Amino acid sequence: TQDAPWWTRAVVYQVYPRSFADSDGDGVGDLRGILGRLDHLAELGVDVVWLSPIYASPQDDNGYDISDYQVVDPVFGTLEDLDDLIAALHARGMKLVMDLVVNHTSDEHPWFLESRDPASPRRDWYWWRPARDGMAAGAPGAEPTNWGSFFGGSVWELDERSGEYFLHLFSRKQPDLNWENPQVRNAVYDMMRWWLDRGVDGFRMDVINLISKDTTLPDGVVTGGLLADGSASYVCGPRIHEFLAEMHQEVFAGRPERLLTVGEMPGVTVEQARDFTDPARAEVDMVFQFEHVGLDHGPGGKFDVRPLRLLDLKASFGRWQAGLADVGWNSLYWDNHDQPRIVSRFGDDGRYRRESATMLATVLHLHRGTPYVYQGEELGMTNAHFTRFDQYRDIETLNHVAVARSVGTGSDEDLLAGIAAMGRDNARTPMQWDDSPHAGFTTGTPWLEVNANYPSVNAAAERADPGSVFHHYRALIALRHEDPVVALGDFTMLLPDHEHVYAFTRRLGDETLTVLGNFSGEVQDAALDGDLGDLVLGNYAGPVAPALRPWEARVYRGR
Ligand code: ISL
Incomplete structure (x- = not known):
């Protein structure tokens, strides 16, 4: 276990700079704002910061549309600020992973x-x-x-x-970009080396499995509406493995330090992910897959929301755990800047906000893989609960509304319900630091409204309360650092047919962790045979009841 890469024991924290902390009062977060909040990250105990794009950009898609890869957008600060951020993170023993957006x-x-x-x-x-x-x-x-x-x-x-x-x-x-052209690839690799030489510790690669297209560009099959799904021609296209292996060779091989690469890969299957993350192939360290965040999508797509069936989640995570058990590595996430808030999505963001947020965190973090925490997730931040179209800013949401209106599908009420559940702005409302105006995010007018619940849901309140979501995340991160079974233990699913309880073990040597999570607001029996050992982590105070209480999570250690 000593020679396992460092990122098996690490937890990554994603900062969406626009919404994290604003130092100059223009209503948009910036690099100086992040620098002023590093204590929060250090206290949480995360090892790596993944920074969403801060490069020069017209901001059509909040920085995922880059006009210069080697310039910091003035809205976020300067290259000097970024150098300072790298140095400040390194001084605290944390690493910085940059977003790499090179499909376009x-x-x-x-x-x-x-x-x-x-x-x-x-x-x-x-x-x-x-x-x-x-x-x-x-x-x-x-x-x-x-x-x-x-x-x-x-x-x-x-x-x-x-x-x-x-x-x-x-x-x-x-x-x-046309990746068939070797000049394009070399320009990208040059730019990547330039960032590594500046001290960054790796890349999160935006939609990197879309860079190789079928050059014959065949039509797709039209299933409804006028346009087709062309994904068969560009999801994990013909030369994708060749391009990633070449990138690895040109950029990462031979560097003295062990970097971190994670490829965002919509539509990737577990079999493909095994190849992408097989160390012997030297392509990427891990991928972001999308299966579990599609389980509540209906036939009409992401805005056609349906309730999660827990059995589907178990089947999906179970297959990924098994598929990458011997070769490859998983990344683990609930949230990022594209997904709704998990406590609102798979939990209960009302009465059981604290319990369900901590249960969801426990189940996710104790799988085998590297966990990613998206800013505010550690506070149990919820969906925005916007009620009007004019509160939204995201191009995906605005275009979806425009298209739906132009083809006349859905009432305003249905449209609002769909985007309130799934819209990306749910994740992008400003970070809630305290109960001062605008949640302490800015002294100006925030670019996107602050969630109305900030007076009670905020970092200051969470830090002051030992039973909070924040302190539960701290404990989970500390457990991963301290106990090798969390990083490297084998995974076994238990109770695969239980409709409300998620249960599994992790085993390494003579140690077994048993994890239980109640995915419901009712008491659930989860009869497991034998002595599970000592309770090492839970989300209820007081004596342990025989049955699992609403949204209860328990972690036992046995030997
Ligand atoms: O959120 C999505 C729409 O339902 C996804 O399809 C998302 O667009 C996809 O995961 C790719 O995301 C990444 O690339 C996009 C950018 O808008 C996202 O923010 C980014 O994470 C284009 O660069």
Whole structure:
């Protein structure tokens, strides 16, 4: 167990800089704001900070549309601020992982601006295609393929200048880079080496399994509506393993320090993830998979919400634990800047907010894999509970509403219910530091409304209460640091058919941890045979009852 990589014992904390802490009163979080809050992270005990994009950007998708990879956007500060952040984290024994967004750039990146000229040597750096055979550019249905984009509408945008279309899997301001071109790949690798030389400790790679496309660009099958799902042509495309192995070789191999790489991979299967994270193949250390965050999506997609069935969650996590048991490694997450708040989603953000948030944390963190905590999750922050369209800012949500209205599906009431449950702004409301105006996030006007519950749900209150969500996260992180069974023990699912209780063991040598979580607001019997040992962690005070109380979590250690 001594030679297992350091990140098996580590917990990563994601900072979404726009919403973390604002030092200059412009209503948008910034790097100096983060620097002022490092005590919070140190007290929590996390090992790594993953910083969402702070690069120069028109902010069409809050920084996931980059116009210069080597410049810090003035809204977040300066390169000097970032150097200071790296140094301050390192001084406290923490690492910094940067977001790497290289499936696409901004349409305002100089590479794309040059590429718009058909005679430019950079023309081939993006995916330019003429209108469909025999059709006039701009005519309805003349797009080179019938694929729909992640953010609504076609993936193709016509550029009047050349009369050709460019591909964008996300917004029209996020043109896809052409990874077939070796110059593109080398430019990306140069940029990555430049950041590593500056002292960053790894990368979280945005939609990295979408970078290789089927170059024949075939139409997809239209199932409902006008546009098709083109994902078969770009999810884990033909050259994806080759590109990631090349990146590893060019950027990471031979570096003296052991870095951390995590690939965000929508649509990845467990079999594919095993290959991506097999150390012998040297591609990435771990991936973010999406199965468990799709379990409450209906046939109409993410905004067509249905209740979670616990058996589906167990089946899914169980397969990932088994599939990556001997080869590869899991990442573990409930929340990030794209997902609704877990306590509102799979827990109870009212009466049992504290209990359900701590139960969900316990179950997740004690799986085998590296846990990720998204800012505010450690406080039990909830969904925004917005009631009006004009409270939302996210491009995905706004485009979804526009598309639904243009095709006339759904009442306003249904639309509001869908985005209130699933919209990405739920995760993006400002961090709740204390009960002062705007939750202590800013002295100005926050770019997105602060959650109305900040007077009671905030970091100051959580830190002052030993039974809080915050102190439970601290205890879970400390347990991972202290007890090797958490990092490296084998996983066995128990009670796979119980509809409300999640139960499993972790075993290493002669030690066994047994974890129980009640996924309901009712008392549940979870009869497990034998002596489970000592209770090492729970989320209820006082004597242990025979049955599990609402949203109760227990961790036993036996030998
Ligand atoms: O949240 C989603 C929409 O339902 C996902 O499809 C999300 O767009 C996908 O996980 C990719 O996310 C990443 O790339 C996007 C960016 O908008 C997200 O914030 C980022 O995490 C494009 O760069």
